[in-house]
Structure formats: C-alpha cells, structure tokens
Amino acid sequence: MKPTSPKDIQKALASRLARRKISDDVVEKISHRVAQNGLQVGSMNFCPYGICIDYFTDTKISLDELISVEKFRAIKMFPYGILVDDLFRVQVEMHIPELAEHELFG
C-alpha cells in the first residue's frame, strides 16, 4: 500500500473543505487566523488536535499574542535554517474536532 504523503493529506484537506465537511464557522476561524499577521503559509496538515499550519516569517511575531488571543493548542517556532537565519518556521495546532476525531480522507 502506498504510504500517505504530506501532499496527499493537503489534497484531502482541500477535498473535505470542498465537500463542506467542515462547517462555515470553522472555515472562517481557520482562514482568518491563517491570513493574519502577514505570515506566509508553508503547509497545512492534520494533527492530533485537528489542523496544524506551518507559517514562514521573517518578521517578528508576538508569541504572547498568539498564545493569549488565539488559544492555539500548540505552537512551535524554530529557525528555518543556517542559510536563511532570519527566517522562522512557526507551527500552530488548532482544535478542530471535525478533523481530529475521524478519518483523514475526504
């Protein structure tokens, strides 16, 4: 059996969105969160909490704001690499029960 790749998961997420298996309210919450702060989306995946989103940023972001205002379940932030030492990868994990509790594919 072919292993599931991260890209397969991202395509499956798009399919679940397209088939309206994720409610408008949840979509609004995710999309507005993702779009704010000028952060460039690196990828989106399912995670134990529902959905995790990788941002890339070369600007300072406020972790306090992310933690206190957004109520993410988890935030991971680390330098992206030696060659681009001022670029950071930020992974936030959001609690989306529709995605966390069931099978991944749409």
Next chain:
Amino acid sequence: MQTTVGVPAERSGFLPDRTVHLHPLARCNLACKHCYSSSSPTANDILSMDQLRPALSKLRGEGYEVLSLSGGEPMLYPDLADLIDYARNLGFRTVAITNGFRVNQRFASLVDRFDGLAVSFDGLAEVHNQVRLNPRAFDIAVAALRYLVDVGKLSAAAFTVSRESLAQVPDFVEMVAEIGVNAVQLRPLVMAGRAPRDYADPALSVADLNRLWLMGQALAAGYAGQMFIHTDLAHSQLIAQQQCAWRQILDGSATRLSDAVNPLVITPQGQLRPFTYDFPEAYDFGTIDDLIGPAGSDWRLPVGRLGNLVRDVFHEAANRNEFIDWFAFCRDVGRGLTT
C-alpha cells in the same frame, strides 16, 4: 523587469508584471451565461491593426511588459498573427486566455506565437457546458490543455469558481495536474456583464470566499513543486499593509502610465480603462486613438482621480476583516457599491 542594468523597476500595484489586458474584439463563438464582457457570436466591436500598432508602441514606451489578450475570443481575431508578431518585436511577452476551441494542431502557427496560453473553465463537464451553453465546450477545453502540454507551451487553467463549481475545485485541479498543466488560477465569479442577469444565483458568499481561500492554500501546498496554484483572493488586512506597492499613484510621483495603471484594460471599443473590464466608465481616461495624438492633447496620466480611489480602497480594506478579490473590490469602491 529591469529598467537599467542591475536596477529592478519599482513595483506597480499587485501584479508581478506591468500588463496590458487587450480585448481586440468582442466577438466570441460562445455566449456564456456569466461573460463579464457580454461577448457573443453577434458582437461586432473590433480594433484594427492600424489602431493597435501605434498604441502598442506607445504603451511599450510607457513601461508595459506583458500583452495579455482576452475578448471576445482572442483566437478569432482576424489579424492575430500580425498582432502577436508586432507585440513580440516590441519586446512584449504575449499571453492570452481562450476557450480552447482554436487551440489545436490546425491553429499551431498561432498557438506557437504566444509565450503562454490559459484556457478558461467554469467547472467540471456538466457545469462548464451548462454555463457555456455548448455540450462540447468542456471536452474541447481539456483537449486544448492537452495540446498545449504536448507541444511544450506554457499552459494554465483559469477556473471561475461559483457556488456550482466550488465543490469541484479539487477534482478539477487533480485532473489538470495529471495533464501536466503549469498553473491553475482560481477566480471567484464576478457579477459583471451578463452574470447579474443570467448567472447571479451562483455568486459566492462571504463564507464561500473563506472556504475557497483555504482550499486554495491547501491545494497550493499539495501541488507545490508540481503545479502553481493561485487564488485571486487576499485578506483585507494583509492588503491594507501593502500600500507600498501603489506608492507612485498614491504620492503622485508616477511619470509613466504603467507606474499608475496596472493592469491597463483596452476594450474592443478602444477605451483605456484601469484594472478591470467592468470598471466604472467614469474612470476611463481616453482611447487608444488618443494615445497616439499630439503630445499632451488628449490624455493625461490618470494619477489624481485614480490615486484618490486607490487611497479610498485601502482605507476601506483596512476597515474590513474578510477575503477580497482586490480588483473587484476596487471596482466596487469606484462604483460606490461597498457598504
């Protein structure tokens, strides 16, 4: 673009290139329900090469780099070979958006002249054919994409997203990825031309736009490295932070037309219009015939009025918290339609 060796040209608006959207004719072999330009087989407006040659020369001097043809169906333009050859000799990169009916071996010499072609879609087969009012339209459009890939031409699929086609986006993207297309553009349905009368119900809601944007992000990540996917939506708050891209029109320092108006639309009637075909005619700033008139006689850089509009648009965007199609948003602010 490089204006001087080693010195990149300043950005002009949100497009990556300074672009002329030329609609050389209004005629089309189709009469789609949602056509923003109300094109049809009976539409007669057309621009002659005698008008276009001097205008294109002038516009190249005004800093435009890309000539993007639409219509009507651009592949029906009777002097298409001359038009593309002339534009390329001026240094324009040439692209077009087509319904695909004339993208095949029979028209190879025309296809070959373009740097790239985009084929327009409105959904998978059933929805597409219903919107196009033609039962063969989808198969022909897909065949056009296959032909472009086979001959190694830069190819894209431009997908107009409506409520009818929103759920079909992932399957469509998968289909064109298997064909080997270079890019997909996801374009929210705009209420212009024939659409408000014949195709208003499928307009996307605010919730649909949220969903489309997130789908576009997931698909872009899912096909990264294989195919470029762009969604014509951005968050209003992010847009409000990007005013620097419009500096030359906001501070009045634009000296060339492309500094102020990008893209520039030329209608089949020859009107010079900012940004979109359906932009309010009150913002038209002349005709292509005026472009080549005596210096200073008939047209001026539309910096003042357009600058005020762009300023209003950014102000409006800063007060919103939603995903917007920037150019449609500009049009709506220009029409006084935003609430």
